[in-house]
Each structure stands twice: as C-alpha cells, then as structure tokens.
Amino acid sequence: MFALHFALQIRCLQYTRQKKGCHDFGMNRENLVQLEGDAVVALEEYGDPNGVPVIFCHGWPSSRTMARLTDEPARDLGIRIISPDRPGISRSSLQPNRKLADWPRVIERVLDHAGIGEFRALAISGGAPYAYAMAATMPGRVRAIAIVAGAIPMAELEDARGLLPLYRWMLALHRSRPQLLRRLFCMARPVLALRPPVRLRPLLLKMLMLRPCDAESLRDAAAFEAIFESQRRAWRGSAEGVMADGQIYALPWGFSLEDIRVPVRLWHGKQDRAFSVHLAEEVAKRLPDCNARFIDNAGHYSLPIRHMREILEDLVSL
Numbered sequence: 010m011f012a013l014h015f016a017l018q019i020r021c022l023q024y025t026r027q028k029k030g031c032h033d034f035g036m037n038r039e040n041l042v043q044l045e046g047d048a049v050v051a052l053e054e055y056g057d058p059n060g061v062p063v064i065f066c067h068g069w070p071s072s073r074t075m076a077r078l079t080d081e082p083a084r085d086l087g088i089r090i091i092s093p094d095r096p097g098i099s100r101s102s103l104q105p106n107r108k109l110a111d112w113p114r115v116i117e118r119v120l121d122h123a124g125i126g127e128f129r130a131l132a133i134s135g136g137a138p139y140a141y142a143m144a145a146t147m148p149g150r151v152r153a154i155a156i157v158a159g160a161i162p163m164a165e166l167e168d169a170r171g172l173l174p175l176y177r178w179m180l181a182l183h184r185s186r187p188q189l190l191r192r193l194f195c196m197a198r199p200v201l202a203l204r205p206p207v208r209l210r211p212l213l214l215k216m217l218m219l220r221p222c223d224a225e226s227l228r229d230a231a232a233f234e235a236i237f238e239s240q241r242r243a244w245r246g247s248a249e250g251v252m253a254d255g256q257i258y259a260l261p262w263g264f265s266l267e268d269i270r271v272p273v274r275l276w277h278g279k280q281d282r283a284f285s286v287h288l289a290e291e292v293a294k295r296l297p298d299c300n301a302r303f304i305d306n307a308g309h310y311s312l313p314i315r316h317m318r319e320i321l322e323d324l325v326s327l
Contacts, residue, residue, distance in 0.1 A: 056083025
C-alpha cells in the first residue's frame with residue numbers, strides 16, 4: 010500500500026542537478042548555505058527578488074521546488090519567496106536525530122546569510138510544524154505565518170480517524186515496528202525516484218482516487234509538476250532523509266500551540282482527506298491569534314493551487 014500510494018505520486022519534470030558550491034542568491038536557482046561544520050542547506054527563490062521576504066515550508070514527502078506554486082503570484086504581488094530543503098531532503102545535509110526544535114536555528118542562518126531581519130512564513134501540508142516552530146521561538150523576527158492544509162500535532166492525537174488512512178498506517182508502524190517501516194521506505198525509493206511517462210498522468214490521477222476538486226486542479230500541468238516533481242526530488246535524495254523528515258510528525262513538537270503569539274492565517278479545505286477539517290478547526294481554537302478560513306469545495310491539493318494569490322496577498326497585509 011505504501012509503495013503503491015507514493016509510486017502514483019511521481020511526476021513529469023526532469024531533475025537537473027546544478028554544480029555544487031555556494032552562490033549568491035538567485036531566482037529559481039539552487040543555492041547552498043553553509044551551516045555548522047560541513048553541513049549545508051539547499052534553497053531556491055521565487056517571485057520578486059526585491060520583494061517582501063517569505064520563508065516557504067514545503068510538505069512531506071516534498072522539497073523546495075514545491076514553491077513553484079507561488080512564483081507567478083509572488084512576482085505580481087512583490088513577494089520574495091525563499092524555499093529551503095529541510096535536512097536530509099534533496100541537497101540539504103542529513104542531520105541524524107534532529108528534532109523540530111532544531112529548525113529555527115537553520116532558518117536563522119539562512120536569514121542572516123540573506124540579510125533579512127523580519128519575515129513571514131508560508132507552510133503547506135507537512136510544512137506546518139516548521140512554521141509553527143519559527144513562530145513559537147522567533148517572535149521577534151516572524152511577522153505572521155500562513156498555514157495551508159496544514160499537518161496537526163499527531164503525537165497529541167487521541168483519535169486518528171481524521172487522518173488519511175496511509176498516515177494512520179505509518180504512525181502505527183512507527184510505534185510498533187519501526188524497522189519494518191524503514192525497510193519499506195528503502196524498498197520504495199527506487200520506484201518513487203523514477204520519472205514516469207507524461208502520457209500516464211491521467212491514469213495516475215485516476216488511480217489516486219482524489220477528491221474531484223483535487224483531481225481537477227492537478228490536471229493543470231504546472232501545478233502537477235510543482236506538487237509531484239518536488240516529491241520525486243525528495244526521494245532521489247535518500248530514503249533516510251525522507252524517513253527522518255517523516256519521523257518529526259510522530260514526535261512531540263516541544264512547544265504548545267497556545268504559546269504562539271504571532272498572527273496565524275489558517276487555510277483549510279472542507280474536502281481535505283489528509284487532515285480533516287474537524288482537526289483543523291481544533292487547531293484553530295488553540296491558537297491565540299488565529300484567523301481561520303475553511304474553504305468550500307477545496308481539498309488538500311486544490312486549496313494551495315487555486316487560492317495561492319489570495320493566501321499570499323492576505324499574508325503580506327499583516
């Protein structure tokens with residue numbers, strides 16, 4: 010089930026690996042920022058290079074190129090999107106045994122390197138815990154965050170029925186048979202890193218059994234590539250990196266949602282299958298300064314695809 014689900018979520022852009030090294034920031038080009046020791050974090054930028062800075066937090070399993078969804082509206086709105094790969098994803102160095110609490114230090118290094126003081130953050134799906142972590146620990150620099158179809162604190166869940174069945178299955182394996190789950194990730198990687206023929210795209214969308222609103226949105230070639238090519242890049246990096254990134258969701262975050270004092274814009278589709286709207290409503294109630302918008306006829310994929318301009322415009326107004 011695991012291999013089949015993710016094998017269906019692979020896409021149509023050929024990955025071109027750029028020359029290794031540290032460069033000045035440039036739009037739509039890989040850049041490597043030095044961390045402690047020999048570690049690096051890879052990132053790309055989208056939108057307006059002179060615009061309002063927004064850190065983009067990609068989903069899971071995904072990578073920095075998911076931010077292609079923001080490129081056109083960000084250019085139009087004067088927004089500079091900075092999208093890093095998390096540790097172990099694509100070109101970013103693996104950090105064994107990392108925790109969610111380690112992420113703000115990585116972002117501080119990226120911001121200092123880029124000469125950015127205050128910023129906003131945009132998180133899609135699995136990027137949500139990382140945006141929350143920045144908001145909780147960097148309130149002096151974070152102006153506001155937008156959470157789109159965001160993951161919830163799974164370690165706190167007493168009833169997991171609002172999660173996608175695949176997520177429930179992986180959580181159960183993580184708790185009961187973690188070595189088996191690791192082997193499954195390693196077995197799946199060679200398939201998930203492949204680039205399937207473009208002609209199979211309609212069949213793949215049909216086999217995923219998506220909500221009609223999601224399937225319709227993903228028929229757009231650019232949206233399909235932004236979503237699924239970013240997943241393939243993650244798997245091409247390593248199964249270990251994808252696994253380490255996924256383990257974060259099963260662990261306590263190390264802070265409470267009630268501790269987040271910066272403004273939060275929470276966007277969630279009423280047709281979301283990954284994280285039910287009921288779970289999102291419970292999260293919104295716990296955030297002290299949250300404006301939540303629950304969108305009719307929007308699912309996990311269609312929400313960021315169809316509403317990105319509105320989401321960005323609202324975020325930079327704060």
